[in-house]
Amino acid sequence: MSPLVSTEWLAAHLGDVRLVDASWYLPDEKREPAKEFVARHIPGAVFFDIDGIADHSGDLPHMLPSAEAFAAALSALGLSDGDAVVVYDGSGLFSAPRVWWSLRAMGHDKVFVLDGGLPKWQREGRPLESGVATTNRGHFHARPNADLQRDYLAVLKHLENDDAQILDARSQSRFTGEEKEPRPGLKSGHMPGAINIPWRSLLTHENTLKSDDDLRRLFAEKGVDIRAPIVTTCGSGISAAIVMLALEKLGASGVSLYDGSWAEWGSRDSAPVATG
Numbered sequence: 598m599s600p601l602v603s604t605e606w607l608a609a610h611l612g613d614v615r616l617v618d619a620s621w622y623l624p625d626e627k628r629e630p631a632k633e634f635v636a637r638h639i640p641g642a643v644f645f646d647i648d649g650i651a652d653h654s655g656d657l658p659h660m661l662p663s664a665e666a667f668a669a670a671l672s673a674l675g676l677s678d679g680d681a682v683v684v685y686d687g688s689g690l691f692s693a694p695r696v697w698w699s700l701r702a703m704g705h706d707k708v709f710v711l712d713g714g715l716p717k718w719q720r721e722g723r724p725l726e727s728g729v730a731t732t733n734r735g736h737f738h739a740r741p742n743a744d745l746q747r748d749y750l751a752v753l754k755h756l757e758n759d760d761a762q763i764l765d766a767r768s769q770s771r772f773t774g775e776e777k778e779p780r781p782g783l784k785s786g787h788m789p790g791a792i793n794i795p796w797r798s799l800l801t802h803e804n805t806l807k808s809d810d811d812l813r814r815l816f817a818e819k820g821v822d823i824r825a826p827i828v829t830t831c832g833s834g835i836s837a838a839i840v841m842l843a844l845e846k847l848g849a850s851g852v853s854l855y856d857g858s859w860a861e862w863g864s865r866d867s868a869p870v871a872t873g
Contacts, residue, residue, distance in 0.1 A: 599709075599846055600697065600708075600709055600710060600842055600845045600846055601709060601710050601711075601712045601806060601842070601846060602683055602709045602710070602711055602712065603711075603712055603713075604711065604712070604713060604717050604718050604721055604723065607639075607683060607711055607718075608723055611639075611640060611641065612641075613681065614680070614681045614682065614683045615641075615643075615675070615676055615680040615681065615682045615683070616639050616640075616641050616642035616643070616682075616683055616684075616685070617642060617643055617644075617645050617674070617676075617682055617683070617684045617685070617696060618630075618634050618638050618639070618642045618643070618644045618645065618685060618686070618687075618715070619645045619647065619684045619685065619686050619692050619693045619695065619696035619697075620633065620634065620644075620686045620687035620688070620692060620715070621647040621648070621659075621686070621691070621692035621695070621835065622687075622688070622692075624779075625779075628687075630644070630687065631644060631646065633687060634730075635727060635728060635729055636727055637715075637725045637726070637727055638715070638725065638726060638727070638730075639685065639715065639718060639723075639724075639725065639726075640724055640725070640726045641726075642685075642730065643674045643675060643676075643730045643732060644730060645674065645684075645696050647659050647692060647695060647696065647835075649670075650662060650666075650667065650670040650671075650699075652666075657833075657857055657860050657861055658833045658834075658860055659695075659833065659834065659835075660834070660856055660857065661699060661702060661703075661746070661856055664703060664739035664740075664741050665739070667699075667703050667739045668703075668737050668738055668739040671700075671703075671735065671737035671739075672734055672735045672736060672737045673734060673735075674732065674735065675732030675733055675734060675735045676735045676737050677735040677736045677737055678705070678736060678737060678738055679707075680707065680735070681707045681708075681709075682700060682705065682707065682708040682709070683708075683709050683710070683711055684696045684697050684700075684708060684709070684710050684711065685710070685711035685714040685715055685718070686714045686715065687714065687715045687716070688714060688716070688804060689713050689714045689715075689716045689717060689800075689803065689804025689805065690710070690712065690713065690714055690800055690804050690805060690806060690839065691714075691804070691835070691836070691839070692835055693710045693711065693714060694710055694838035694839045694841065694842040695834065695835045695838040697709070697710045697838065697842065698745065698838040698841060698842075698854055701742065701745055702741065702742055702745045702746050702854075703739040703740065703741055703742070704738075704739060704740030704741060704742055705737070710842060712805045712806055713803060713804060713805040714804070716803075716804065717803065717804075717805065744853060745852075745853050745854065746853060746854065746856060747828050747853045747854065747855045747856070748855070748856065748857065749855075749857055749861055749862065749865065749868075751855075752788070752828060752830070752855050752862075753868070755826075755828060756788060756789060756790060756869070759790070760826065761825075761826040761827060761828050762792060762821060762822065762825060762826065762827045762828070763788050763790065763791040763792065763827075763828050763830060764791070764792050764794045764821065764827055764828070764829050764830070764837075764840050765787050765788070765791045765792065765793050765794065765830050765831065765859075766794055766795065766796040766829060766830070766831035766836040766837050766839060766840045767787075767793070767795065767796075767831050767832055767836070767859065768795050768797075769793055769795055771785070771832070771859075772786075772787045772791075772793040772795075773786070773787070773793075773872060773873055774786035774787070774872035774873065778832070778859065778863055779832070780832070780833075780860060780863075782864060783859065783860070783863030783864055784863045784864075784868075784870050785863075785870075785872065786863075786870040786871055786872040787870070787871055787872075788830070788862065788868075788869065788870070788871070789869050789870075789871040790871075791830070791871075792819050792820065792821060793819075794815075794816070794819060794821070794840050796831065796836035796839045796840060798815060799812065799815070799839060799840065799843045800839075806842070806843060806846065807843075809846065809847060812843050812846065812847055813847060816844075816847070823844055823847055823848070823849040824849070824850075825851065826851040826852075826853075827844060827849065827851060827852045827853070828852075828853050828854070828855055829841045829844075829852065829853070829854050829855070830854070830855040830858045830859065830862075831858050831859065832858055832859050832860060833858050833859070833860045834854065834855070834856045834857070834858045834860075837854050837855065837858060838854060841854055
């Protein structure tokens with residue numbers, strides 16, 4: 598089953614699913630997703646704070662929290678184990694895949710992404726509501742799926758053994774090292790042997806995911822074997838999930854996400870880095 602649902606499908610099933618607004622924006626956009634949610638959201642949605650529901654014990658941004666903390670946060674949002682969840686964001690398709698991956702990484706497989714997100718929903722004149730979400734407490738139990746996650750040592754081992762394809766979702770200029778990283782103190786460049794799949798190249802001009810044929814062509818041109826193990830990475834674990842979503846849509850298996858991504862890799866003196 599596709600990890601995506603259309604606005605048409607959602608409009609016909611609004612009462613059958615739980616909706617999660619996963620909007621998150623880059624700092625230079627100067628937007629406040631929580632306030633925007635209160636101003637307007639799809640009826641019945643709750644707001645998932647990507648920076649709030651995170652591990653705050655270190656200095657890496659929005660890393661997955663512990664299973665216990667995640668379960669408590671999702672239960673507080675009113676989500677339960679049996680719920681079918683549809684995640685969307687205010688960009689169209691940017692941060693929602695990150696929350697889609699987060700739920701799956703915590704063992705909740707009945708989760709989908711709204712293709713085109715809130716902008717497409719609004720363009721079509723579909724219903725919206727405002728105000729703070731109110732919901733009864735849910736019963737969410739986290740069951741971490743290690744197959745969907747990779748940490749620094751695991752990625753380093755993959756590089757040493759050459760047993761997984763590393764797909765980097767950052768822009769080409771950041772991947773090559775021509776452009777400095779936006780986070781201070783990080784090295785420029787990429788993991789040796791990584792393949793650059795800029796996340797924007799996977800989307801249409803309306804910020805929906807490209808067709809299966811276009812996606813297959815793009816990955817094939819980059820030399821990616823979607824039947825073999827893949828690890829996705831990016832700047833901080835957000836856009837890497839877009840690459841994973843596209844691969845899952847094509848039926849790829851054996852895809853995991855490096856949560857620390859370049860925010861961690863680029864800060865480690867021992868991490869190998871290539872440029873060009």
